[in-house]
Amino acid sequence: MGETADSKKHDDHKEKEKKHEKEEKHQGEDRDKEDKGEKEEKKKKKKDKDCKDKEDKEDGGKDEEKNPEDKKTPEKLRAKLQNIESKIQALTQKKEEVLKLLDEVEKAAVKPSG
Numbered sequence: 001m002g003e004t005a006d007s008k009k010h011d012d013h014k015e016k017e018k019k020h021e022k023e024e025k026h027q028g029e030d031r032d033k034e035d036k037g038e039k040e041e042k043k044k045k046k047k048d049k050d051c052k053d054k055e056d057k058e059d060g061g062k063d064e065e066k067n068p069e070d071k072k073t074p075e076k077l078r079a080k081l082q083n084i085e086s087k088i089q090a091l092t093q094k095k096e097e098v099l100k101l102l103d104e105v106e107k108a109a110v111k112p113s114g
Helices: 002-059 068-072 074-113
Strands: none
Touching: 068 074
């Protein structure tokens, strides 16, 4: 009887190994599919970029060329300043939200241990 129990254990061990190998193979296939998908995306993006570059060259460059005199006009400078101010306000608001969350997390961490 001891031999049959040992052989069953041996068979169980073989089955587990086979299942494990199948799982590893399946995971490897998934990784291959993901890698292939990423490569295809990169190729597509590169192709789109190449086509865009060709179109720009055909159009004679960028549609909107920068004029050095634009930097001296008060209207353009005020518009730039207003744009910067709005970005600063948005960032300040985000900073305040993060600080509040940090404060709450720190308070919650102190209560259980203290």
